Amino acid sequence: MTDHYEDSDEHRQRVLKNHQVLGFIAGFWLRQPWLLIGTVGLTLVAIGFDLALPWAAGRLVNAVAAGPAHPDPAWRAWAVFVGVYLAFSVIRNLAMRFLIPMSANNMKAMTDEAFRRVQAFSSDWHADTFAGATVRRLSRAMWGYDTVTDAALIWFGPAGVVLLGLCVMMLLRWPVVGLFALCVVVLYVVSNIVLTSLYARPANLRSVALDSRIGGALADSISSNSTVKAFGAEAREDVRIAGVTEMWRKATIRTWSRFTDLWLLHSLVLVGLQAGLSGLLVWEWTKGRANAGDIAFAVTSFMLMTSYLRNIGDNIRMAQRGLDDSEDVARYATTPPQVLDAPAAGGFRADLGEVVFDHVTFRYKSAERPLYDGFSLTIAPGERVALVGPTGSGKSTFVKLIQRLYDVEGGRILIDGQDIAQVTQGSLRRAIAVVPQDPALFHRSLAENIAYARPDATRDEVELAARRARAHDFIARLPNGYATLVGERGVKLSGGERQRVAIARAFLADAPILVLDEATSSLDVETERQVQAAMEELMVGRTTVVIAHRLSTIRGADRILVFDNGRIVEEGRHTDLVNQGGAYARLHAVTEGWA
Structure with a gap:
């Protein structure tokens, strides 16, 4: 599985640059320009008042230094000092009123679009990727957006303006003091960016990858809990999960330690700023170039700069x-x-269900040679065709190609005269009803699971489909009937019950093409008879492709195709093929105990 190798060289080569990820996030900001303008505009106004705070503090100290004989200037200076901070606080809060809906809207959009994107990826991609790890990535990205947005719009921009403004104010009044402050600010910010990227990020990427791996490992074990219990393997799974979390623990300690190292280094830089700024202002005071208000300005400026610098670092x-x-x-x-x-x-126009493979060539990505090479076949409308042959002979691939789960390398596949590569995948697949060997149900009600084939179906239509699938009786016996939740992947139902729900779905879909993929291979004899009776009714009037190892299920097929290494080596009806004494007859001899 891909997620076992997230810390490999291959993964590192696929890591995007910081500016690429930031550009991706910024794209969401620009989707809501008025909220973005409101956030940034009000934040800039708030910054103006924040910059005025040291000046207001200096005026207040100078007014107080004049003595109590002149109280009015002092009270006016006090009112300005309080008003400046009040204005900053109110306007900053108003900016957040614009940021909150923008972030919530974009976090929703990011998650929705990422989920849509993941759903569009191929069956191979999903087979190679832990579902739990993918879920973890999607949810983590949403909060990653929130963190980056807060940092960029609420802290980095405002902090840059405030720090630069204070440095310029000092440069104009005391060039040496301003130059010192500017150098320390640049050193602090640049070293933070460079060291975080080069020193902390590699460790953080590994701990993030291992966080995804934890999600995948947990989902893998929890979703297979029945298998774990069947083998009494709880302790073994405990050890396996503990191994994954132990790797995460070590990687995360390393990551957090590196971020703590940077925090210590930059705290020492701030100590240097404090010592240098206050010392230089005292020196200016000794030379008669600074008064008490100037000292207050410097101290307030240092406190403001320290606050912003710490926030920048964090x-x-x-x-x-x-x-x-x-x-x-x-x-x-x-x-x-x-x-x-x-x-x-x-859109695909469903009609009679004719299927044509026209000189199709297909190769799996990991295979050296094509499985199908110039493969041609025609299935007539309404024909029942059975596919048999050893594992890997091309039976399941045939069905996957009909659904266009993969693209062919050469040739084309036509259904009702339409090249399936030229129609939308969704419309094509809605015209093909599939009843798999192990139907996967959603942890939703039975009614919702049946209606998944056609969400607009009425309750009467859902119930009719269940009756035709021989599922209504067992559903009616359940305490909550059609409202019964079936558990993850339908674990609360037996295999035969899941099969009948899948058949009810197919009835409701009313598609012209039906695929039965080993639909009775895991059922007991009595349940198999019920399911077969339902399938017989379902096949009426439809083009049907049956994949089966149990030959008892395909005796009535119009045509049996015997596959071997992507080729059809025999075809005909059951009796004729048995009498030929070829590959099918040998397979029949081996399996006649089941038939």
């Missing part, structure tokens, strides 16, 4: 974590789906 580190958390989803946005709709693809 937010650079937090923003780096947010960028790393969002990196996977940003990469998804630049990864094209492996199977794409054609630019001018139209």
Whole structure:
């Protein structure tokens, strides 16, 4: 699985640059320009009042220094001092009123679009990727956006304006003091950015990858809990999860330690700023170039600069974590789906269900040679065709290609005369009803699971489909009937019950093409008879493709195709093929105990 190797060289090569991830996030800001303008504009106004605070403090100290004989100037200076901070606080709060809806809207949009993107990825991609790890990435990216947005719009921009403004004010009054402050500010910010990127980020990327791996490992074990219990393997799974979390623990300690190292280094820089700024102002005072108000200005400026610099340092580190958390989803946005709709693809027009493979060539990505090489076949409308043959002979691939879960390398596949590569995937797949060997149900009600084939179906239509699938009786016996929740993947139902729900879905879909993929292979004899009776009714009037190892399920097929290494080596009806004494007859001899 891909997620076992998230810390590999291959993964590191796929890591996006910080500016690429930031550009991805900024794209969401620009979708709501008025909220962005309101946030930034009000923040800049608030910054103006913040910059005025040291000046107001200096005026207040000078007014007080004049003595109590002149109280009015002091009270006016006090009112200005309080008013400046009050204005800053109110306007800053108003800016947040614009930021909150912008962030909430964009976090929703990011998650929705990432989920849509992941759903568009191919079956191979999903087979190679832990579902739990993907879920972790999607949810983590949403909060990564929030962290980066707060840092960029609320802290970095305002802090830069305040720090530069204070340095300029000092440069104009005391050039040496201003130059010193400017150098320390530049040193602090640049070293934070460089060291965070080069020293802390590599460790953080590894701990983020291992965080995703924890999600994948937990989901893998929890979703297979019945298997774990069947083998009494709880202790073994405990050890396996503990191994994954132990790797995460070590990586995270390293990450946090590196961020703490940077925090200590930059705290020492702030001590230097405090000592240098206050010392230089005292020196200016000794030379008669600074008064008590100037000292108050310098002290207030230092406190303001220290506050912003600390916030810059913290937010650079937090923003780096947010960028790393969002990196996977940003990469998804630049990864094209492996199977794409054609630019001018139209909807598939379902008709009689004729299927034509026209000189099709297909190779799996990991295979050296094509499985199908110039493969041709025609299935007539309404024909029942059974596919048999050893594992890996091409039976399941045939069905996947009909659904266009993969693209062919050569040739084309036509259904009702339409090239399936030229129609939308969704419309094509809605015309093909699939009843798999192990139906996966959603942890939703039975009614919702049946109606998944056609969400606008009425309750009567859902119940009719269940009756035709021989599912109504067992559903009616449940305490909550059709409202019964079936558990994750339908674990609360037996295999036969899940199969009948899947058949009810197919009835409701009313698609012209039906695929039965080993639909009775895991059922007991009595349940198999019920399911077969339902399937017989379902096949009436539809083009049907049956994949089966139990030959008892395909005796009535119009045509049996025997596959071997992507080729059809025999075809005909059951009796004729048995009498030929070829591959099918040998398979029949081996399996006749089941038939």
